[in-house]
Amino acid sequence: MEITDKKRILIVDDSFYMRTMLKNMLLDAGYDVVGEAPDGxxxxxxxxxxxxxxxTLDVILPDNTGLDVLKGIxxxxxxxxxxxxxxxxxxxxxxxxxxxxxxxxxxxxxxEDKVLEALSNAFKEE
Amino acid sequence: MKSRDQEYKEIFIAEALExxxxxxxxxxxxxKTPEDEQVLxxxxxxxxxxxxxxxxxxxxxxxxxxxxLETAFGLIRxxxxxxxxxxxxxxxxxxxxxxxxxxxIDGPKEVEPSPALLKNLDIIINTQADSSSELSKVxxxxxxxxxxLSDLIYIQIKKLDHLMNLVGExxxxxxxxxxxGKELDHDDLKNVSAHLYRITEEIQYSVMDARLVNVGxxxxxxxxxxxDIAVTEKKEINLEIFGSDIQIDRNIxxxxxxxxxxxxxxxxxxxxxxxxxxxxxxxxxxxxVILSAQNDRDTVILKLIDDGxxxxxxxxxxxxxxxxxxxxxxxxxxxDTEVLSYLFEPGFSLAKEVxxxxxxxxxxxxxxxxxxxxxxxxxxxxxxxxxxTFTLFLPTSIAVKGALxxxxxxxxxxxxxMHTDSVVALPTQELHEVGELLVADINGETITIVSxxxxxxxxxxxxxxxxxxxxxxxxxIIIVTYNNRKLGLIxxxxxxxxDIVIKALSKPVNTIEIYAGVTLLGSGKxxxxxxxxxxxxxxxxxx
Numbered sequence: 001m002e003i004t005d006k007k008r009i010l011i012v013d014d015s016f017y018m019r020t021m022l023k024n025m026l027l028d029a030g031y032d033v034v035g036e037a038p039d040g041x042x043x044x045x046x047x048x049x050x051x052x053x054x055x056t057l058d059v060i061l062p063d064n065t066g067l068d069v070l071k072g073i074x075x076x077x078x079x080x081x082x083x084x085x086x087x088x089x090x091x092x093x094x095x096x097x098x099x100x101x102x103x104x105x106x107x108x109x110x111x112e113d114k115v116l117e118a119l120s121n122a123f124k125e126e
Numbered sequence: 127m128k129s130r131d132q133e134y135k136e137i138f139i140a141e142a143l144e145x146x147x148x149x150x151x152x153x154x155x156x157x158k159t160p161e162d163e164q165v166l167x168x169x170x171x172x173x174x175x176x177x178x179x180x181x182x183x184x185x186x187x188x189x190x191x192x193x194x195l196e197t198a199f200g201l202i203r204x205x206x207x208x209x210x211x212x213x214x215x216x217x218x219x220x221x222x223x224x225x226x227x228x229x230x231i232d233g234p235k236e237v238e239p240s241p242a243l244l245k246n247l248d249i250i251i252n253t254q255a256d257s258s259s260e261l262s263k264v265x266x267x268x269x270x271x272x273x274x275l276s277d278l279i280y281i282q283i284k285k286l287d288h289l290m291n292l293v294g295e296x297x298x299x300x301x302x303x304x305x306x307g308k309e310l311d312h313d314d315l316k317n318v319s320a321h322l323y324r325i326t327e328e329i330q331y332s333v334m335d336a337r338l339v340n341v342g343x344x345x346x347x348x349x350x351x352x353x354d355i356a357v358t359e360k361k362e363i364n365l366e367i368f369g370s371d372i373q374i375d376r377n378i379x380x381x382x383x384x385x386x387x388x389x390x391x392x393x394x395x396x397x398x399x400x401x402x403x404x405x406x407x408x409x410x411x412x413x414x415v416i417l418s419a420q421n422d423r424d425t426v427i428l429k430l431i432d433d434g435x436x437x438x439x440x441x442x443x444x445x446x447x448x449x450x451x452x453x454x455x456x457x458x459x460x461x462d463t464e465v466l467s468y469l470f471e472p473g474f475s476l477a478k479e480v481x482x483x484x485x486x487x488x489x490x491x492x493x494x495x496x497x498x499x500x501x502x503x504x505x506x507x508x509x510x511x512x513x514x515t516f517t518l519f520l521p522t523s524i525a526v527k528g529a530l531x532x533x534x535x536x537x538x539x540x541x542x543x544m545h546t547d548s549v550v551a552l553p554t555q556e557l558h559e560v561g562e563l564l565v566a567d568i569n570g571e572t573i574t575i576v577s578x579x580x581x582x583x584x585x586x587x588x589x590x591x592x593x594x595x596x597x598x599x600x601x602x603i604i605i606v607t608y609n610n611r612k613l614g615l616i617x618x619x620x621x622x623x624x625d626i627v628i629k630a631l632s633k634p635v636n637t638i639e640i641y642a643g644v645t646l647l648g649s650g651k652x653x654x655x656x657x658x659x660x661x662x663x664x665x666x667x668x669x
Contacts, residue, residue: 015175017137028350109181
């Protein structure tokens with residue numbers, strides 16, 4: 001009876017608090033959270049190892065900018081969808097992110113509804 | 127849902143304090159090297175996270191102050207604001223204020239930011255490197271305050287696992303020292319070892335306590351899960367949750383998470399009938415599911431109760447025969463609880479007849495294995511038409527288990543108390559030979575009796591015993607239970623109950639499936655721990 005078609009999500013955010021909140025929201029919504037990365041290096045490695053269906057990507061990370069991670073993920077595997085997580089006032093980055101194939105984003109502070117909406121929109125692209 | 131909010135709050139505070147410490151470090155660095163791009167970027171990131179987290183959880187003032195500081199550092203990065211002494215003072219004040227407010231979250235009253243400081247922050251972020259606005263002197267009400275650290279730390283479960291293992295080793299050595307003290311009859315040694323005993327016991331309970339979490343941290347996920355399954359199944363479900371504050375080892379909770387989810391899915395998908403069927407059977411149109419936890423000494427009892435259609439015993443009996451588990455006669459002899467326990471047999475889950483009729487049995491063996499692996503038990507009770515109850519008996523803690531010690535020949539063996547039912551002394555003549563096994567009638571039940579002496583001396587598949595193999599007029603029998611079924615084990619001598627720390631067996635031995643592990647006794651003697659699950663399964667299959 002296991003749901004086998006659960007979408008596999010990788011969460012990239014340098015804040016444990018944010019990761020925990022996002023993870024709870026996604027798990028409650030029936031997603032499978034396959035990993036949590038606190039920095040760009042771990043994110044790229046996890047994306048390679050776990051091949052998630054989708055990555056939620058915080059754009060401000062300690063080692064890399066989120067955009068470098070986005071490029072890296074898309075280079076390795078263009079099929080992985082990326083939803084950008086960012087704060088108000090960083091809309092500029094979003095335009096750049098869109099160029100690299102991340103069309104959907106979540107603005108912090110986010111509500112559960114917005115998060116789930118962004119993810120389901122990203123999956124609708126298929 | 128309250129405990130999740132509490133969890134968020136605790137995480138927020140712990141992380142915010144980390145950021146606060148890092149900010150203090152970095153800003154001191156910046157005083158020396160104000161141009162350091164990397165440090166500036168890091169400060170910016172920390173403030174940015176703090177702002178976002180504070181906003182998310184609803185601490186507006188913290189978010190606001192973080193935002194102002196973030197803006198200031200943004201300006202410094204873009205060389206629009208110089209890192210002058212005056213500016214540095216304001217930034218320091220701002221960061222101190224953040225610290226005050228973060229620690230104040232759990233304090234008696236909320237920390238109000240000084241208006242003068244907020245104004246200063248506004249001035250430095252609004253005047254573009256212009257000094258025409260006057261920065262006012264901020265009264266530093268906090269500098270005289272003692273330094274304080276958070277009362278709460280976060281720790282990886284891995285570290286607690288390691289600590290628990292060390293405690294296990296310590297207990298073994300302690301028991302050894304206590305027993306040497308007695309052997310030598312040395313007063314000082316006895317006094318010291320008595321003290322050592324008390325202290326290690328306290329350490330053991332403290333470590334066990336540190337690993338406990340509320341069952342609620344799992345239960346709280348269920349309202350949402352139930353809602354989702356109910357929507358998919360087009361059923362109305364009323365979920366009630368009790369005992370969320372009962373505490374249990376975090377790893378145990380982790381291990382049973384999937385099992386509980388599985389049982390819940392089964393209950394809603396297959397147990398609860400559609401509304402029209404329920405109405406016809408004079409039930410409420412919406413199904414009722416109860417998830418509860420309670421304590422019983424060292425055991426946590428979780429129950430999942432549904433008022434669905436229940437399981438048809440007769441159908442299960444037929445399936446037991448069809449699947450070749452038992453002959454028709456044997457199946458008819460089974461008690462009701464025994465019948466249902468077959469639902470947990472591997473392979474039974476493949477019985478299409480059963481899943482269609484009863485809606486149960488899908489992967490229940492997987493659930494059972496998970497619970498076995500932590501030394502727990504599961505039982506199912508069901509009445510056709512009225513509903514089904516799954517009861518999980520779980521140890522509160524993993525590492526230390528209560529066990530019954532016994533002796534066979536020169537060797538000591540331990541049987542986890544979770545599996546012991548009772549102990550009886552039975553005249554040898556009341557044992558009967560059936561095939562190559564012995565059975566006895568105990569309290570109206572026919573129970574297979576296994577001679578441990580024979581079992582230990584032969585390979586389990588070669589095991590056969592006659593009444594004449596048994597010595598003595600009466601036999602000491604420990605009745606064990608596994609999956610609602612009983613087995614009697616003949617031992618030479620019953621010793622005592624004791625808390626033991628089970629270690630996994632190293633390679634060559636662990637192919638022998640009758641042992642679950644090994645422990646050391648205070649006397650220094652090795653004591654093998656019996657795998658009641660494996661032994662019971664084997665002999666019931668043979669019967």
